[in-house]
Amino acid sequence: MKRAGLPRLVDVAEAAGVSLASASRAISGGSGISPDVAAHVRRVAQQLGxxxxxxxxxxAGGLVPTIGLVVHEIGDPYFADIASGVIRSASLEGRSVQIAQAERTPENELAQVQALLRQRIGAIIIAGSGYADTTREATMAETLAEFTLGGGRAAVIGRHHLPVDSVLPDNHGAGVTMGRHLAELGHRRVGVVAGPLDLNTVADRVAGLRAGLSDAGATLTVVSHPFTREGGIAGARDLLDQDVTAIVGLNDAMAIGILGELRNNRIRVPEDMSVVGFDDIAVAADVAPALTTARIPMFEMGRHAVALILRPPIDEPRTIATTHELIVRASSGPPPAS
Amino acid sequence: MKRAGLPRLVDVAEAAGVSLASASRAISGGSGISPDVAAHVRRVAQQLGxxxxxxxxxxAGGLVPTIGLVVHEIGDPYFADIASGVIRSASLEGRSVQIAQAERTPENELAQVQALLRQRIGAIIIAGSGYADTTREATMAETLAEFTLGGGRAAVIGRHHLPVDSVLPDNHGAGVTMGRHLAELGHRRVGVVAGPLDLNTVADRVAGLRAGLSDAGATLTVVSHPFTREGGIAGARDLLDQDVTAIVGLNDAMAIGILGELRNNRIRVPEDMSVVGFDDIAVAADVAPALTTARIPMFEMGRHAVALILRPPIDEPRTIATTHELIVRASSGPPPAS
DNA sequence: AGCGCTTACGAAAGCGCTTCCGCTACGATG
DNA sequence: CATCGTAGCGGAAGCGCTTTCGTAAGCGCT
Structure with a gap:
């Protein structure tokens, strides 16, 4: 197949009456070229398409403008929303996006990042909670540091302790807000179905919850299960023996699982038991009963991450903190009178 | 940054005691090389990492093994599931995946495909319904034909009439099954909230529904709205005046919207009105009431598509037809006695 | 044994770009 | 006015691979 037509940089250079080297500098924003010439070359390039x-x-050694996005699992609405934001923004900037799934294991995550870097990808966004496992985080930090040193841009969504720009959901604050909400409703014995305890996200949300609850003297019982609907079901079973009046799912998927398990046990929500979640994924409003949850702006977080990556780096890593919002729906109410 | 370590093809060639050319042929499966030598070279390459x-x-003119995936909107669970299947399979084969969003417009879809091709991507998967708009489909067909002629591999998910391998959900069959289900329950006046009527998927599902319904002498009222939750809400409003006893959402997102709108109008489901959907996205089981739907295996469709593009092409485009499954939950029942 | 044919392999020419290096011309400096 | 430093630009060397093209070796045939 002859891709005859496509103009090359030499063609541009020729048409603009400059050397190939200058044309390259003009297009890819190198230094050592006068603004006038650069502008002219760019105009010619534009015209030639x-x-x-x-x-x-x-x-040739440059970095490719593609953006690599590493998520745990794209089928998860949380990550799908983030990905949607990333792709939307990237596309507006003419950047393409490569997605890799870490399948929720840290080894895989690191492997995917390294695979991306081997492709000389110019920018990388890692979404999803970091791990408390410090040796692995150290390797990741090292990898990313080397990458940024080589001119790569990196950003993370929802994890700290990595020496790159980051978009941080307000996990702790959301936890506090949710804890207060339950305490205000009158709950004093609350259970939480947490994800894996070595996830930062989990630690932050649980800590926030505990803080929000303890002001009112309420107790928090923690059980840990996979960060999925099934994990929520398992957690609900654990907590059913525990004499709590409210169950928190640490994300909406878990909360939805909890709702299902309670329904199977003919426990009414919110009359007998309150159930709340985190994230506010699209369906949270449509489950039965509609889920009270702490909204985390996933889509916007994706867009923020792209914005960070497109901005030239500065010495210190930047952080964009996002807000949360308590969405009170039908699944939370006062504890039973008893 | 010195990427000193990485072995290059010359290194492999040298270590294997063959020429660069032979090494290339051995690795990228070219012809004109004896199986023995090829195997040897591959072994050496493996050892050197x-x-x-x-x-x-x-x-150098070859095609890159990256897989391009074009979806309408990755935030939509239907496409997220497909993408998950694609990425999973691709990753097992060591292929990376680039995702582009068509944002539900045909122009954009074509533009995204062309952008992908310009990157010399070796394989492309287009997910999502085709359009009845024949001129646009013709351009797409032409583009893909040229691409495959040049050695590219292409597959589509959920659209016919394109001269490439395809994975086809059983939209018509699912429609028939759903139509029969409603007819058997006793419904005689059914409404359907369809997506844009120029989508193949919509046409097929509606035709199937009509066929399944008409056997029992039931009538079908069609209204058309965007293929989203909001579209479902709008459609439900339209149909509320229409004296139907069951409303079909042409996908689960719409059905969920319909459910919400009925709830707002204090119409009980399924006592006063049955509601059913298509696809069986993850949350369909968790909405209130749990949604009766025709399951389409999105994740597997994604995997099938990858399998197709990894297989060498044959003269005739291949088709993998997938099955559907009626999932009866709580949202469908007999029409009200009146 | 000699002929042409096929097949396996090597040498070398790029693919389009970035970047190092060197040159020129200018303004600043003493 | 002579000298040095610097900014702007062009020449040219690759980056690692695929792919002609050419050659040598192996085959069956007359």
């Missing part, structure tokens, strides 16, 4: 060849660029 | 450089490959 020039599109840089990714592969040539990658080969 | 050789990883081909995408960009060099792309530059």
């Amino acid at each position: 020039y599109e840089p060849n990714m592969h040539a660029r990658g080969l | 050789y990883e081909p450089n995408m960009h060099a490959r792309g530059l």
Whole structure:
């Protein structure tokens, strides 16, 4: 197949009456070129409909403008929303996005990041909670540091302790808000079905909850299960023996699982038991009963991450903190009178 | 940054005692090389931990093994599930996946495909219904034909009439099954909230429904709205005046919207009105009431599509037809006695 | 044994770009 | 006015791979 037509950088250079080297500097924003010439070259390139060849660029040592996105599992609405935000923003900037799934294991996450870097990808976004496991986090930090040193841009969503720009959901604050909400309703014995305890997200939300609850002298019982609907079901079973009046799912998927398990046990929500979640995924409003949850702006977080990556780096890593919002629906209410 | 360590193809060639050319042929499966030598080279490459450089490959005129995936909107659970299947399978084969969103417009879809091709991507999967708009489909067909002629592999999920391998959900069959289900329950006046009527998926499902319904002499009222939860809400409003006893959402998102709108109008489901959907997205089981739906195996469709593009092409496009399954939950029942 | 044919392999020419290096021309400096 | 430093630009060397093209070796045939 002859891709005859596509203009190359030489064509642009020729048309603009400059050397190939200057044209390259003009297009890819290198230094050592006068603004006038650069502008002229860019105009000519525009006219010719020039599109840089990714592969040539990658080969020649430059970084490719593709954005790599690592999520745990794209089928999870939390990550799907983030991905949607990332792709939307990237697409507006003419950047393409490569997605890799870490399948919720840290080894895989690291492997996926390294695979992305081997492709000389210019920017990488890692979404999802970090792990408390410090040796693994250290390796990741090292990998990313080397990458950014080499001119790569990196950002993380929802994890701290990594030396790159980050978008941080207000997990602790959301926990506090939710804890207060339950305490205000009158709950004094609360259970939480947490995800794996070595996840930062889990630790932060639980700590927030505990803080919000303890002001009112309420107790928190923690059980840990996978961060999924099934995990929620298992957790609900654990907590059913525990004499609590409210169960918190640490994300909406878990909360939905909890709702299902309670329904199976003919326990009414919220009359007999309150159930709340985190995130406010799209369906939270549609389950039965509609779920009270702490909204985390996933889509916007994705967009923020792209914005960070497109901005030139500064010495200190930047952090964008996002807000949370308590969405009170039908699944939370006062504890039973008894 | 010195990426000193990474072995190159020359290194492999040298270590194996063959020429660069032979090594290339051995690795990228070219012809004109004896099986023995090829096997030997591959073994050496393996030992050295050789990883081909995408960009060099792309530059030299080959196609890059990356898989491009075009979906309408990754935030939609239907596409998220497909994407998850695609990424999972691709990852097992060591292929990376680039995702582009068409944002539900045909122009965008075509533009995204062309952007992908410009990157010399070796394989492309287009997910989502095709459009009845024939001129646009013709352009797409032409683009893909040229691509496959140049050695690219393409597959589509859920659309016909394109001259490439395809994975086809049983939309018509699912419609028939659902129509029969409602007819058997006793419904005689059924409404359907359809997506845009120029989508193949919509046409097929509606036709199936009508067929399944008409056997029992039932009538079908069609209204059309965007293929989203909000579209479902709007459609439900339309149909409320229409004296129907069951409303079909053409996908689960719409059905969930319908459920919400009926709840707002204090119409009980399924006592006063049955509601059913299509797809069986993860949350369909958790909404109130749990949604009766026709299950389409999205995740598996994604995997099938990857399998198709990894298989060498044959003259005739292949088709993998998938099954559907009626999942009866709580949202469908007999029509009110009146 | 000699002929042409096929097949396995090596040498070398790029693919389109970035970047190092060197040159020129200018303004600043003493 | 002579000298040095610097900014702007062009020449040219690769980046790692695929792919002609050419050659040598192996085959069956007359």
